[in-house]
Structures are given as C-alpha cells and as structure tokens.
Amino acid sequence: MHQPHPECVTTVRVNYSETDQMGVVYHARHVVWLDIARTEHLRQAGYSYRDLEESGIRLVVTDLKIRYRNAARYDDVVRIRCRIQEVGSRRVIFTYHLEHADTGMALADAETTLISLDAEHRLTRLPPAIITALGGGARATS
Amino acid sequence: MHQPHPECVTTVRVNYSETDQMGVVYHARHVVWLDIARTEHLRQAGYSYRDLEESGIRLVVTDLKIRYRNAARYDDVVRIRCRIQEVGSRRVIFTYHLEHADTGMALADAETTLISLDAEHRLTRLPPAIITALGGGARATS
Amino acid sequence: MHQPHPECVTTVRVNYSETDQMGVVYHARHVVWLDIARTEHLRQAGYSYRDLEESGIRLVVTDLKIRYRNAARYDDVVRIRCRIQEVGSRRVIFTYHLEHADTGMALADAETTLISLDAEHRLTRLPPAIITALGGGARATS
C-alpha cells in the first residue's frame, strides 16, 4: 500500500568546536550528527519529533554502533544518508552512511536502535500512522 | 553575624574531547567548568543544586563574561577558584579565577550572573537560608 | 573607498543535544553558535577561516560577553545577526544579536574579541586585505 520510505539526506558543516587536537572531528560528535539526521528523517516523513514528544512519546536510543572509516575535518561539509532499517510497534532502527559531501569519501557507518517510551518512561506503542509513515506495516516487526 | 563565604576550589582534568585543532581547550568548554565550579560551591555551602531545583527554584545564567589569558591543554589539571561576588534576594553573582594547577599560571577570569526563577520561569526570591549560606544578609542586595 | 561591511545573518536549528533538563538550550551552546556565525561572516567577506589558519594565522578569542534574554528551545530556528564592531591590525571585535527566527524574539546579545596569532602563538598582524574586507582601514584601530 505505502511505498518504502526513501533515504533522507542531511548535511552538516564541521565547526571548529567539533575538532580535536588530532586535527579531525572528535568521534563523539558523529553521535550528534546521527540525531540531527534522524530528526530530519522524521520531519520529511511528516512528523516533528518535538510534536511527538509533546504528545507524550519519546524515542530513546538503546543501541548505538559506529564504524569510523575516514576522518572528517574542519569546515568539511558532511552528508548523512539516513535510512530506516526496521520499524516495529515499539522500536525503530535507523542506519546511516556518512560521507564527505564534495568527494563522496566514506566517513562512517552507523546504526541506532530507538524504543518508544511514554511520559513515565514505560515502553509504549508508536501511533500506527507514524509506523506507516516510516515505512512499517507489512514490514513492521514488533 | 555570618562569616563571609570562603572561596571554593574545584579541579577538572582536560579530556581529549575538550581540545580543538589549535591544540588547546576550545573556549566554550570554560563555560561548563564555571558551571561545575559553582555547583560545588553551592554544595560546600550546604545546598545541592539538584535539591534546589527539585524544590522548584532554578538559577538561570543571564550574564556571562570571560577573559581568556592563557591556553589550557590536553591532560592539564585546571583549578577553578570560585567566589560569590554578590548575593541578593533574586540574584547571585559568581566570579572565577581559572589557573593551571601545577604552575599556577592564570588561564582565565570569569563572572556569571544568575537569577532565581520558579517552575513557571518567573522571577522569584531565593530562600533566606540560602542567601545567608552564600554569604548574603547584611551584604545582600536586591 | 570600501563600504562598511554588512551584517551577516546565519541560522541554526536547535538539536536535542543542545537542550538541558530545564527544557531550554544550555547556555554554553550559544558560544558555539557565535563561532558558527563569525566563520560564515568571514566566508561572506571572501575568507575561509580554514584558509586563514592554513596560511599560519589564528584568530583566538580573548574576551567573551553574553547577555541572555530569552530561552531558545528544542527545534527552534535561531537567527544570528553578526557584525564587526571594530577591526584593527591585530584584533577584531564581533557583536551578535540572537533571535528566534519565526517570531524575532531576542534570545541573546554577545560580543567576542579575537586577536591574531601566528603558528607559534605570538601576536601578529592580520593581512591588510582581510582588514579591508572586514571593513577596516580608515576605521581600523590598532
């Protein structure tokens, strides 16, 4: 019925604050970039995470994996290709490919698993409309 | 009646994440160190900021001034000398001297002004006991 | 001869990582936004800070002042209006006005003073072309 949700592409430009004395982006900053990318992914799917949270649902990261391939450097524009790997009633898995925007050089690959919690931090179901918007349904797992 | 509140001394060790590609601590990190220092100052005065916030009072920074003197570097231990410059019924001004713990070399001087807000973000009075503990009272201004 | 350098306008969108448990942007993040804004200002004036640094010149913050007026919140778009207040042979002063992009509500005003250092961290003169591009010259101070 619904089409598989496309890849969402976001770019960030490396600020000086993100570099370390090795002259490259400090490896914890990539975690923030993943957050920026999936927030935009939700927005493109028609959902603002702000609205989702105000409606009482929180998506909380339970698993994070990053493989770093090449260093990003100051003032580089980094492209983040974000996909939804799996969407279930209480869980979403996003995968990411980070690359240098000018050259296409791979910078990192990553995966985050998020679960859906209510305002009291209990596991809760995602609204069906969001699951569908994110490409779940027939493909959905629980 | 009460004694002037003493200087509170806190130390932090510079982590790699705090450096930038100039090989020194990125200048926004000092702002976090000031926060760490005044939190410890409150604790030494007998108040945990966590308890204060849970009681419905928030101290919010309205003014920040930093003069940077020398660079802090990776793995340095930085000593922060924090004093209360002025404490009033709705406002506290902290001053800070940052120095290299081994050599005493001055790294920065800073000042932050904080106001007291209630849970609805309205200006509110600090509890008298805190004002006294922070050295206010006769010296207190409003 | 040269025209006064115009205001540079940059926007940033608040990411979740920038919020704190008070539900607003943590006050140290503004310092990074100022950096983003003046980097774009230099770029619009025809200079990339990356190139400047590779040529052996570093602009180092010596003074920082921020007055916080209203809280920025998650997912807000923040507009930073950056101006050059003063440009001399070894020093540049930037001023900033931060506002909510949708409503125009003032969020903060700030000022940073930067000095020009060479690769050995000694005070050095800015190239005359940059001083002119930044609006200095007749107005320049040393």
Place this chain on the structure above:
Amino acid sequence: MHQPHPECVTTVRVNYSETDQMGVVYHARHVVWLDIARTEHLRQAGYSYRDLEESGIRLVVTDLKIRYRNAARYDDVVRIRCRIQEVGSRRVIFTYHLEHADTGMALADAETTLISLDAEHRLTRLPPAIITALGGGARATS
C-alpha cells in the same frame, strides 16, 4: 609472565550541561566518559596518553558500540569499569561497564576498538612495553 591487567575504575559526576530536556544524560556524553575511562586506564598502566601522542603514536577509535540500560541523571556519580578485552600490535579493544555509583544500577555497556597510527596517520605498531603493560604478549593478537 605478566599478570592480566586489572579493571580500571573511574568516576564522573553528571554536570547540568550533560542533561537533555528528557531530564537524563544525553546519549552522546557516554562516549566522552569512555574516553576519560580509558585515559585513566592507560595512566594506571604507567602510560599517559599525552606522552604517547607526543612520542608520535595516536590511538584512534574505529569501532564504537554502546548498549544503554538505564538513564543517568543530573548530579549522579557514575562509575565506569574499564577493561582491556584484547591488545595486539596495532589494536586495542576496551570494554566498559557503566553503573550508578550509589546503587550499582547498570547504566550502559560499551566497547571501543582503537588502532595505532603514526603522525602521518598510517597504521603503526604499538611499542612492546605498552602492549605488555596493557596485558598483551602471550595473549596479544595482531
């Protein structure tokens, strides 16, 4: 010959800057805590990472995995138990268990793989003395 290298225990206290509007520690901060923990681990093994880097060797993170179990909160003291899982001639794998210092409640488990690069960012061998100090040798893999 050498004894298996013991667990290194480090503690950090959660600062306000590390919280997010969910009222818990933002998940990227754990990555910095892992860095703090392995730096202390190296120090206890007799090596300062600063000296190592000054001697021309850099340890660069290539893989990061974190499983988040429970939220850390403002002002909590977090204990990080860091172990060396594997040490080879060009690679070290650290594992970490993060727990609430007061209650022992598990907060997260993590693993980082680091490779050894020279000043030109080429793969290089770790000095044998470090490999031994970190518990490698008979157990060492390459």
